[in-house]
Amino acid sequence: MSAGLLDVGKRLYLEAWMNVHQKRLLDTGKIEKLVTALRSLHPTNPDVAEKIRTEADYLERKAPLCRLGRH
8 A cells, every 4th residue: 555545544534533523522512531532542653642642631721611602
């Protein structure tokens, strides 16, 4: 398999993962569950792993603010 095709596959998988989890968790205010789902990912690419960790940390810190408009 070519590296380009593999990259496309990874991006499509990531996009599908985000679409499902955004609708199921983020859009319904289940921030802690989204953080747990993000932390359960173990990508082999160190840059991707760092981006996921950064996003999970951000969401964890901002969870109370994310819920303000949901009352």
